[in-house]
Structures are given as C-alpha cells and as structure tokens.
Amino acid sequence: MKLDLDRIDVRILQELQQDSSLTNQELADRVGLSPSPCLRRVKALEESGIIDRKVTLLKRSELGLKLTAFVQISMDRHTPDRFSVFEEKVNSFPEVRSCNLVTGQNCDYLVEVVVEDMEKYHDFLLGQLTRIPGVSGVQSSFLLRSVKENTSLPLGHLM
Amino acid sequence: MKLDLDRIDVRILQELQQDSSLTNQELADRVGLSPSPCLRRVKALEESGIIDRKVTLLKRSELGLKLTAFVQISMDRHTPDRFSVFEEKVNSFPEVRSCNLVTGQNCDYLVEVVVEDMEKYHDFLLGQLTRIPGVSGVQSSFLLRSVKENTSLPLGHLM
DNA sequence: GAGTGTTTTGGAATAATATTGCTAAAATAA
DNA sequence: TTATTTTAGCAATATTATTCCAAAACACTC
Numbered sequence: 210m211k212l213d214l215d216r217i218d219v220r221i222l223q224e225l226q227q228d229s230s231l232t233n234q235e236l237a238d239r240v241g242l243s244p245s246p247c248l249r250r251v252k253a254l255e256e257s258g259i260i261d262r263k264v265t266l267l268k269r270s271e272l273g274l275k276l277t278a279f280v281q282i283s284m285d286r287h288t289p290d291r292f293s294v295f296e297e298k299v300n301s302f303p304e305v306r307s308c309n310l311v312t313g314q315n316c317d318y319l320v321e322v323v324v325e326d327m328e329k330y331h332d333f334l335l336g337q338l339t340r341i342p343g344v345s346g347v348q349s350s351f352l353l354r355s356v357k358e359n360t361s362l363p364l365g366h367l368m
Numbered sequence: 369m370k371l372d373l374d375r376i377d378v379r380i381l382q383e384l385q386q387d388s389s390l391t392n393q394e395l396a397d398r399v400g401l402s403p404s405p406c407l408r409r410v411k412a413l414e415e416s417g418i419i420d421r422k423v424t425l426l427k428r429s430e431l432g433l434k435l436t437a438f439v440q441i442s443m444d445r446h447t448p449d450r451f452s453v454f455e456e457k458v459n460s461f462p463e464v465r466s467c468n469l470v471t472g473q474n475c476d477y478l479v480e481v482v483v484e485d486m487e488k489y490h491d492f493l494l495g496q497l498t499r500i501p502g503v504s505g506v507q508s509s510f511l512l513r514s515v516k517e518n519t520s521l522p523l524g525h526l527m
Numbered sequence: 528g529a530g531t532g533t534t535t536t537g538g539a540a541t542a543a544t545a546t547t548g549c550t551a552a553a554a555t556a557a
Numbered sequence: 558t559t560a561t562t563t564t565a566g567c568a569a570t571a572t573t574a575t576t577c578c579a580a581a582a583c584a585c586t587c
Contacts, residue, residue, distance in 0.1 A: 225424035229388060232573065243537050248574070261425045264519045265384035271418045274521055279470060279478055296515045303522040311438060313509035319438055325525055350472035356455045360423045360519065362433055363462035366484055392545065405565050407545070 214259075217242060219367050221250055222259070226361040229263045266360070269323065276324050276351065280338070281316035283346030291343035298341045304333055316346065373418075376401060378526050380409055381418070385520040388422045425519070428482065435483050435510065439497070440475035442505030450502035457500045463492055475505065 214222075220240045224231060231239075237247035254260045269277070284291050292310075299308045299320065306321045320338075324330045330349075339347055373381075379399045383390060390398075396406035413419045428436070443450050451469070458467045458479065465480045479497075483489045489508075498506055 222424075222426060226426060227423065228421065229424040230422040233575095234573075244573090245538080245575080245577095246536050249535090257430070259426055259430045261427045262387060263389040263422065263424050264386065265381075265388040265422050266420045266519060267381060267385060267418055267521050268420045269521060271416070272521060272523065273525065277468075279468070300516050303520070303524060305516055306518050306521070308515040309436075309438070309511050310513040310515055311509040311511055313507075315509075318515070319509065323521055329525075348472075350470040350474075350478065352468050352470055354469040356467040356469055356477070357459050357464060359465050360425060361462070362426050362428060362431060362465070362482055364431065365462060366432065366488075391543090393543095402566050403544090404546080404567080408564090411546095 214367055216368060218250060218254065219364050221247070222254065222364055223361075225251070225260070273325055274323050276326050276330050277355075278322045278324070278330055279350045279352070280318075280320040280322060280334075281346075281348040281350075282318040282320055282338070282344055283316045284318075284343045285345040286343065287317070295341050295343055298337075302333075302337060304337075316348070373526055375527060377409060377413065378523050380406070381413065381523055382520075384410070384419070432484055433482050435485050435489050436514075437481045437483070437489055438509045438511070439477075439479040439481055439493075440505075440507040440509075441477040441479055441497075441503055442475045443477075443502045444504040445502065446476070454500050454502060457496075461492075461496060463496075475507070 217240050233244050233248045237244045299305050304322050304324050306323055308320045376399050392407045393403050396403045458464050463481050463483050465482055467479045
C-alpha cells in the first residue's frame with residue numbers, strides 16, 4: 210500500500226484479474242494505450258508487489274471432484290503450539306484449498322476441502338483432519354451450488 | 369470428466385495451477401517434454417474444458433483491503449424466487465468474492481466479503497446485503513490470519 | 528504566460544516465444 | 558513380427574514481448 214495508481218492502472222488490474230491470458234496488445238487496446246507503456250505499467254505493478262501471481266483455474270466437475278466441504282474447526286486450547294502444528298498439517302494436505310483463522314464464538318478455523326465424493330471426505334476427516342492434536346470440534350457443511358466464485362478483488366475504492 | 373489423462377498431463381496441470389506465467393519451454397522442461405508436444409497437450413487440455421481460465425491474483429494488503437469477512441446467511445423461505453433474487457444481487461456486488469449455497473442447519477449461504485475496513489463492512493452489510501429480500505439471519509466472522517490460500521485443486525486421485 | 532525539468536507516451540527495431548507442418552520414433556494391437 | 562495408431566522432436570514461420578529513442582504531456586518556477 211504505497212504506490213498511487215491512476216485510472217489506467219486500475220483498469221489494467223481489473224482486466225488481468227479477469228483474464229491473465231490477454232496479450233499485451235489486447236490489454237493495451239482495452240485500456241486505451243499503446244503496447245509499450247502498457248507493458249511498462251504491468252511490469253511496474255508486478256515489481257510493486259500489487260500483482261501477486263498468475264494461476265490457471267481448473268474445472269472441478271471435469272476432474273471428478275464432486276464434493277466441496279466447508280468445515281468449521283474448534284481447538285481445545287488456544288496456544289501457539291496448537292496452532293502451529295495444526296497449520297503446518299493443513300498446509301500439507303492437497304485437499305485443503307483454504308484455511309482461515311477467524312474471530313467468532315463458533316469456531317477457530319474455516320477450512321474448505323475438495324474431494325471426489327463423500328466416502329473420500331469421510332476418510333479425510335477421520336483419517337487426517339480430526340487426527341491433528343488439538344482439534345476438538347468439527348462441523349461440516351457441503352456445497353450444493355456455487356453461486357459466485359471470483360478470484361477478483363474489488364478495486365472501486367481506488368478511483 | 370471424459371478424457372483420460374496420463375502422468376504428463378497431470379504434471380502439466382499441477383505446474384499451471386501453481387504458475388500460469390510459465391513459458392511453454394519452461395513447462396516442457398519441467399514435465400520432460402520438448403516444446404511442441406507440450407504445447408499441444410496444453411491446448412488439448414484447454415479444448416477439453418479441464419482448464420477453465422487463467423487469472424491474475426492481487427495482494428489484498430497492497431490494495432488497502434484490510435478486512436475479510438465470512439458471512440453465514442439464512443433465508444426466511446426456501447423458494448426459487450427468494451434464491452434467484454438473492455443470487456443475482458450477490459453476483460453484482462464486487463465486494464463478494466464467493467457465495468455458496470450449502471447444506472446445514474445453521475445457514476443457507478456462505479459468503480466471503482472483502483472490503484477496506486470495518487466501517488465499509490458495516491455500510492455494506494446494512495446498506496446492501498441485509499436489504500436483499502428474504503435475508504433473515506446474518507452472522508459474520510472476520511479473518512484474523514490466512515493460513516492457506518490455494519487456488520489449486522487436488523489431482524492425486526488421477527494417478 | 529513562457530521556459531525548464533520531469534515523466535510518460537508511441538513507434539520502430541530487435542529478441543524471445545508460440546505455433547505449425549512434417550518426419551521419425553514409439554507405443555499399441557493383431 | 559508387422560500393421561496401425563499415437564506421440565514426440567525438429568525446423569521454419571508467425572506472433573508477441575521487449576527495448577530504445579524521440580516526441581508529447583505535464584508540473585512547476587520565475
């Protein structure tokens with residue numbers, strides 16, 4: 210949060226958030242610039258750290274990943290040791306897409322898990338997640354329908 | 369879920385999930401192929417629909433987006449009309465990163481909201497979210513620390 | 528309001544990379 | 558083994574990114 214962005218920078222970020230496979234020429238057209246200054250801005254945004262990285266998103270349904278679970282996890286004690294062990298474990302599980310430590314009375318962590326089916330989820334839950342020391346409460350909700358899935362961040366406040 | 373993938377395809381997908389800015393040559397090196405067959409496989413994966421799209425991820429902290437909220441939303445009645453109005457609205461809010469209809473006794477929707485600060489969240493909640501007809505219950509948890517944020521899907525089951 | 532320094536742009540030349548067609552090799556099946 | 562199919566690798570071509578330099582826009586001073 211240091212460099213100031215003008216309208217063109219914000220539009221570049223908006224376009225790239227939606228589609229990073231744009232060529233520099235297409236991007237330049239869309240933001241109303243010629244290729245060279247456009248590329249220079251993109252590089253500057255990468256240098257500045259505003260742009261984190263570029264990734265490819267795959268389709269779950271095409272990969273046989275039919276079950277997504279949202280898991281609320283409570284810990285028995287809130288000690289640094291408990292947390293660090295849990296977090297290390299969670300990071301090593303490819304089934305875990307996201308894990309967030311949150312405020313709230315109900316739970317400590319919100320975890321999103323993607324697996325093939327309910328049987329695999331059962332195995333993961335009992336074989337992996339609940340085996341982590343300190344995990345005292347687990348409550349699962351299952352995805353019925355994805356209404357919105359958006360990797361974009363809001364940029365309206367910059368303009 | 370139709371085409372069969374061999375080990376090389378899976379490795380290509382794994383690499384691209386992590387970093388889509390790889391050049392085809394680099395990718396070919398990593399998976400042990402020469403550039404042309406590698407590119408052909410990538411194109412085939414795009415054609416097949418397994419690859420959804422490529423996006424650029426930005427850093428929240430660098431954009432002054434200091435508050436992430438996980439919101440549990442309950443609806444008064446479970447009618448198609450209630451749902452479609454809610455979902456249309458939610459899709460129009462840039463602050464909403466994801467919205468999922470889920471099973472569970474506690475709530476109907478899990479929504480992730482990204483804003484600048486608590487004041488902006490307050491405005492969004494009272495001015496937008498709770499104004500949608502049918503929204504009867506709202507419970508917010510706030511992000512304390514992001515432990516894992518991974519756009520990759522697990523592919524281990526394919527091998 | 529003209530002049531000066533700074534920043535940003537656009538165009539052209541160059542370099543890197545993607546893309547395609549073709550041939551050979553490898554894998555598969557009979 | 559042999560025929561058939563699939564896949565890889567090479568080389569030529571096309572596309573795209575990158576760099577450099579002169580011109581334009583902008584801000585600031587006097």
